[in-house]
Amino acid sequence: MPPVVNRRQLLQTAAALAAPTVLPAWAAPLPQLTLSGPPAIVSAPLIHMAQSNALAGVAAKTVFTPWRDPDQLRVLAIGNKADILAMPSNVAANLYNRGAGVQLLNIATWGALWVVTRDGQRQTLLDFKGEEIAVPFRGDMPDIMLQLLCAKQGINAQRDLQLRYVPSPMEAMQLLITRRVRHALLVEPGVSMALRKTQSFPVNVVAPELHRGVDLQQEWGRLFKRPPRIPQAGIAAVGAVRQRPEVLAAVQKAYAASVAWCRANPLECGQLVAQYVDLLTPEAVADALPHSQLEAVPVAAARSEIDFFYQQLLAQNPSLLGGKLPDAGLFGG
Incomplete structure (x- = not known):
């Protein structure tokens, strides 16, 4: 006996076969992908x-826009004015815990913080008790790390040091090179820029004006009995792009490839960066690369180090993370 034919089903099948193929929305390339960082x-x-169009497979156009300070970073993240943002790891957790749509993709900077000084004999934070230090971004990553490392060895940074807060690392650098302060907490490539501007680099200069004083990464390792690397900053996806797994995968792959290119081509990398940051020179960026521990580690591989870091921040001041440890959603879980 022949099978019973359902005329309605046949008509639906024929219509489906005749209709043009429509790709799901997630498969279509984005018209633009906006990258942003400090x-x-x-x-x-x-x-x-952005310059090499490395994301052509997932976006018709890729652009980079710099952010100046953590306040502008937060505006970009909350207002969905960028898709992929380089940010301090604590800011990613803070934004996530406060309800912003943030997914941390990797940790890429494992330490680029130094106290630069005119006194080459000062090598530990204890050596700076009673001294004035220019510190950028009050309440954000440089200041957080300084206070955390001070507290670990019994120094009250607010009482035992004279902290001179300034809006940005570049302003701290300017105070230092113009001799308005003797010490400054700087972030690479600001460290290398200061050494270049004062002719304190290369290292065989007979009488350098400035010195790399305290390596905060080494202090972290010494005080916490861990490797001298801090999960300081990485890249995060914000807004709707978090729902595009193929875009996130492409971003992570391209970022890792670009890290390798920057490390292999430091001067060319510096020339690119200098196009976007007027105060930086290609040579300073090239000098900074070996001192910045630039390595793209996916969050899954970096999770234990991130968790330990977050635990220290939570114990120091819960508000640094938005009041609590972030759950697995921050890491794409």
């Missing part, structure tokens, strides 16, 4: 990605 080494791969 005037720091973590942004160098993002700039290279």
Whole structure:
């Protein structure tokens, strides 16, 4: 007996076969992908990605726009004015815990913080008790790390140091090179820029004006009995792009490739970065690369180090993370 034919089903099948193929929305390339980051080494791969059109497979156009300070970063993230943002790791957790749509993709900067000084004999934070230090971004990553490392060895940074807060690392650098302060907490490539501007580099200069004093990464390792690397900053997806797994995968792959390119081509990398950050020179960026521990580690591989870092921040001041440890959603879980 022949099978019973359902005329309605046949008509539906024929109509489906005749209709043009429509790709799901997630498969269509984005018209534009906006990358953003600070005037720091973590942004160098993002700039290279935009310049080389490394994301052509998932976006018709890729652009890079710099952010100046953490307040502008937060506006970009909350207002969905960028898709992929380089940001301090604590800011990613803070934004996530406060309800912003943020997914941390990797940790890329594992330490680029130094106290630069006119006194080459000062090598530990204890050596700076009673001294004035210019510190950028009050309440954000440089200041957080300084206070955390001070507290770990019994120094009250607010009482035992004279902290002179300034709006940005570049302003801290300017105070230092114009002799208005003797010490400054700087972030690479600001450290290398200060050494270049005062002719304190290369290292065989007979009488350098400035010195790399305290390596905060080494202090972290010494005080916490861990490797001298801090999960300081990485890249995060914000807004609707978090729902595009193929875009996130492409971004992570391209970022890792651009990290490798920057490390292999430091001067060319510096020339790219200098196009977006007026105060930086190609030579300073090239000098900074070996000192910045630039390595793209996916969050899954970096999770134990991130968790330990977050635990220290939570114990110091819960508000640094938005009041609590972030759950797995921050990491795409």
